[in-house]
Amino acid sequence: MRGLASEREYAERCREALRRMVAGARENVAVGEHTWGDRYTAERLGFYLKTLARDMGEEGDNPPFFGAIAYAAGAVAGGHGEHGGHGGHGGHGGHGGQTYYLGRRHVSDAIGRPPMVIDWRAPVSAAFYQASAVEPRGIETRRRFGWSAQTLTSFEDERLLTGSPSGGSDLVRREIERARVGPMRDIVATIQPEQDTLVRTDLDVSVCVQGAPGTGKTAVGLHRAAYLLYAHRSRLTRNGVLVLGPNRAFLHYISAVLPTLGEVDVEQTTIEQLLDREVRATDEQATAEVKHDVRMADVLRKAVYSRIGRPSQAVVVSDESYKWRVNQHEFAEIVVEAEADATTYLTGRERVIARIVAALQRQAEARGQNCNGVWLRRMARAVTPAVEAVWPRLKADEVLAEVLSDPSTAADGILNADELDAIRWPRPRTAKSARWTAADAVLLDEVSALLERAPTYGHVIVDEAQDLSPMQCRAIARCSEHSSLTVLGDLAQGTTAWAATDWPTQLGQLGKPTAEIIALSTGYRVPAVVVELANRLLASLDVDVPPTTSFRSDGELTITHVDDLPAACVESVQRALTREGSVGVIAADHQLPVLTDALKTAGIEVVAADGDGRVAVVPASLAKGLEYDHVIAVEPTDIVANEPRGLNRLYVILTRAVSRLDVLHNLPLPAELS
Numbered sequence: 001m002r003g004l005a006s007e008r009e010y011a012e013r014c015r016e017a018l019r020r021m022v023a024g025a026r027e028n029v030a031v032g033e034h035t036w037g038d039r040y041t042a043e044r045l046g047f048y049l050k051t052l053a054r055d056m057g058e059e060g061d062n063p064p065f066f067g068a069i070a071y072a073a074g075a076v077a078g079g080h081g082e083h084g085g086h087g088g089h090g091g092h093g094g095h096g097g098q099t100y101y102l103g104r105r106h107v108s109d110a111i112g113r114p115p116m117v118i119d120w121r122a123p124v125s126a127a128f129y130q131a132s133a134v135e136p137r138g139i140e141t142r143r144r145f146g147w148s149a150q151t152l153t154s155f156e157d158e159r160l161l162t163g164s165p166s167g168g169s170d171l172v173r174r175e176i177e178r179a180r181v182g183p184m185r186d187i188v189a190t191i192q193p194e195q196d197t198l199v200r201t202d203l204d205v206s207v208c209v210q211g212a213p214g215t216g217k218t219a220v221g222l223h224r225a226a227y228l229l230y231a232h233r234s235r236l237t238r239n240g241v242l243v244l245g246p247n248r249a250f251l252h253y254i255s256a257v258l259p260t261l262g263e264v265d266v267e268q269t270t271i272e273q274l275l276d277r278e279v280r281a282t283d284e285q286a287t288a289e290v291k292h293d294v295r296m297a298d299v300l301r302k303a304v305y306s307r308i309g310r311p312s313q314a315v316v317v318s319d320e321s322y323k324w325r326v327n328q329h330e331f332a333e334i335v336v337e338a339e340a341d342a343t344t345y346l347t348g349r350e351r352v353i354a355r356i357v358a359a360l361q362r363q364a365e366a367r368g369q370n371c372n373g374v375w376l377r378r379m380a381r382a383v384t385p386a387v388e389a390v391w392p393r394l395k396a397d398e399v400l401a402e403v404l405s406d407p408s409t410a411a412d413g414i415l416n417a418d419e420l421d422a423i424r425w426p427r428p429r430t431a432k433s434a435r436w437t438a439a440d441a442v443l444l445d446e447v448s449a450l451l452e453r454a455p456t457y458g459h460v461i462v463d464e465a466q467d468l469s470p471m472q473c474r475a476i477a478r479c480s481e482h483s484s485l486t487v488l489g490d491l492a493q494g495t496t497a498w499a500a501t502d503w504p505t506q507l508g509q510l511g512k513p514t515a516e517i518i519a520l521s522t523g524y525r526v527p528a529v530v531v532e533l534a535n536r537l538l539a540s541l542d543v544d545v546p547p548t549t550s551f552r553s554d555g556e557l558t559i560t561h562v563d564d565l566p567a568a569c570v571e572s573v574q575r576a577l578t579r580e581g582s583v584g585v586i587a588a589d590h591q592l593p594v595l596t597d598a599l600k601t602a603g604i605e606v607v608a609a610d611g612d613g614r615v616a617v618v619p620a621s622l623a624k625g626l627e628y629d630h631v632i633a634v635e636p637t638d639i640v641a642n643e644p645r646g647l648n649r650l651y652v653i654l655t656r657a658v659s660r661l662d663v664l665h666n667l668p669l670p671a672e673l674s
C-alpha cells in the first residue's frame with residue numbers, strides 16, 4: 001500500500017474527481033432543463049439531476065475517504081455481508097490483490113473505470129467493518145486514515161492475516177473519545193461490527209435493538225436509513241423512510257447526520273408532529289393514561305361501527321324511463337355483508353353504494369336498458385341519501401368529540417366507571433369547539449384509520465421506542481403496515497407512565513411480533529466511571545436489561561454536596577468552560593429558571609436544549625437522546641421525586657455525559673445510587 005505522501009496525492013486526485021462530478025451534475029441539470037422529449041421525462045430527469053447536484057454540493061468538505069482495505073493476492077470474494085446493494089467490484093467476483101478506498105460516497109474519475117473511492121454502503125465495504133484477525137475475509141491490511149480538517153495527517157494499519165489479534169485501533173479510540181461539540185456526527189469511519197450488522201440488515205427484516213445508553217442505537221438507526229436508501233433507492237424514494245425521535249431538541253441534535261451522508265430526503269419527526277394535529281390542551285395524568293390504553297382502540301371501533309344502522313325501507317330511485325328498487329330485505333343483506341367484510345368504515349360504505357347500484361343495473365339490463373358510465377354515476381348519486389341514513393359519512397373529530405362528551409355509550413363494558421369519568425369532558429362539546437390534547441391526537445389518528453387507510457412508509461425507524469404507548473404503537477404499526485421497522489430503545493430509560501417493560505409486548509403493539517430482538521451493551525458515549533454510577537440504579541428499575549460496559553476508560557466523575565446549588569452550578573460551568581466540549585446543565589424542570597438566572601448573572605451565555613451554544617440548560621424531561629461533553633446533574637433527589645418514573649429519568653440523565661459528569665446535591669442522594 002502507499003506511503004503517506006502518495007496517499008495525500010491520491011486524496012487530492014479524489015477531490016479533483018469529486019469536483020468534476022459535482023460540476024458535471026450541475027451542468028447536466030442545465031442540459032436536462034432544455035432536453036427535448038415529453039414533459040414528464042424532462043421533469044423526472046431534472047429532479048434527479050438537481051437532487052444529485054444538491055446532495056453532492058451539500059456534503060461539504062468531508063475527507064474523500066476514511067479507510068482502505070487491501071486483499072491478499074489470490075483472495076476470493078467472501079460471501080459474508082455481500083448481499084443487497086449494488087454490484088460488487090474486483091472483476092470476476094475475486095478481490096485478490098485489490099485495494100479499495102472507502103468514503104462517504106463513490107468517487108470516480110471516468111465512466112467505466114473502477115471507482116477511486118467506494119461508498120461505505122456498497123457490499124464490498126462490509127468487509128472493512130467486519131473483518132478481524134480471527135476472521136480476516138482475505139484482507140491483508142485494513143488501513144484507517146487520520147484527518148485534521150482537510151489534511152491527511154496519518155494512517156494506521158492492521159495486518160489481519162498474521163493471525164494475532166490486534167490491540168484495537170488508536171484512531172477508533174480517539175474518535176470515540178473525542179470531545180463532543182455541536183450536533184451529532186456520522187460514525188461511518190468507526191462503525192463497530194455489531195453495529196454494522198444491524199445497519200446492513202435487509203430491508204424486509206424488522207429488528208428491535210435493546211441498547212444500553214450510548215451503545216449507538218441512534219447512530220445505527222440513522223446509518224441504517226442511509227444504507228437502505230442506497231441499497232433500495234427506487235423502492236424507498238417512492239414511499240419514503242421515516243425516522244421518529246422523542247422530541248424536537250433530539251431531532252435538532254441528530255439533524256446533520258443524514259445530510260452528511262448524502263441523504264436529505266428522510267423525514268425526521270416526532271410522533272406528535274407526525275399525527276399533525278394542533279395540540280391546545282393538556283390532559284391530567286390519569287386521563288392521559290386511559291386515553292393511551294390499548295382498550296381505547298376497541299372503544300373507538302365500537303363508536304365508529306355502531307353508527308351503522310339497519311334499513312327501515314327499500315331504496316327507490318328513478319331515471320326518465322322507470323322507477324328502480326332494491327327492497328328493504330336485500331338492502332339489509334348488503335349492509336350486513338359489507339359490515340362484515342369492511343376493511344375500513346368508508347370503503348364499506350362505498351361498497352354498499354356499489355352493490356345497490358349493481359343490483360339496479362341487473363334489473364335495468366334485464367329490461368334491455370343500456371347502463372353506461374353516466375347512468376351508473378347518476379344512480380350512485382341517487383342512492384346515496386338512502387345509504388347515508390343507514391351508513392352515514394363520518395369525520396374523525398366528530399366521532400371523538402362525541403365519545404369524549406359521552407363515553408358511556410361506546411366504552412361501556414370496556415372501561416370501568418373511574419376510567420369513563422377520567423376521559424369524560426366536563427361539559428359536552430362539538431368537534432369545532434374541542435381543544436385537543438396530545439393523547440387526543442393519537443385517538444383521532446386511530447379513528448381516521450378506522451374510517452380510511454392512510455399512506456404507509458417504505459421503512460420506519462423508531463427511536464426511544466420504549467416510551468411509546470400502546471395507542472402510539474398502533475399509529476406507527478399502521479404507517480409501517482406493508483414495510484419493516486427498526487425499533488430502537490432501552491427499557492431502563494422508559495419514563496412515560498405507559499413505558500414498555502418488555503419488548504415482545506411492545507413489538508406486538510407495533511405490529512411486528514416476530515422482529516428479532518438484539519441487545520447492544522458496549523457503550524461508546526459514557527466513560528466507565530460514570531457507567532459504574534448509573535449501573536447502580538439498574539437493580540431498582542424493574543426491567544431485565546444487561547448492564548452497560550463502557551468502551552471508554554477515560555472520563556471523570558465528581559459528586560459534591562453543596563449548600564448553594566445555583567452558585568455551585570455556576571462554578572461548575574465555569575470550570576467546564578476551561579476545557580473543550582459542550583456543557584449541559586440538567587435539572588428537574590422546575591429548577592431551571594433559578595439556575596438559568598444564576599448562570600446569566602455570572603455572565604455565562606446559555607441556550608435551551610434545542611439551541612446551538614456551548615452551554616445548554618436542559619430540563620430533565622427533555623434530556624433523552626441528547627449528550628454533552630460535560631454534564632452537570634443538579635439535585636438527583638429532586639429529579640427522582642419529580643415524576644413517577646423518576647429513577648428511570650435519573651438513569652437517563654447520568655448517562656448523557658461524554659467525558660465528565662459533575663453531580664451537585666444539597667439533599668441526600670437517592671438511596672438507590674449509593
Ligand SMILES: Nc1ncnc2c1ncn2[C@@H]1O[C@H](COP(=O)(O)OP(=O)(O)OP(=O)(O)O)[C@@H](O)[C@H]1O
Pocket residue numbers: 175176184185186187190191192195211212213214215216217218219220490493524525624625626627655
Ligand atoms: N462506532 C462508533 N464510533 C464512534 N462513535 C460512536 C460509535 N457508536 C456510537 N458512537 C457515539 O456514541 C454516542 C452515543 O451514540 P447514540 O446516541 O447513537 O447512542 P444511543 O444508544 O442512542 O444512546 P441513548 O440511548 O443513551 O440515547 C454518540 O456520540 C455516537 O456518535
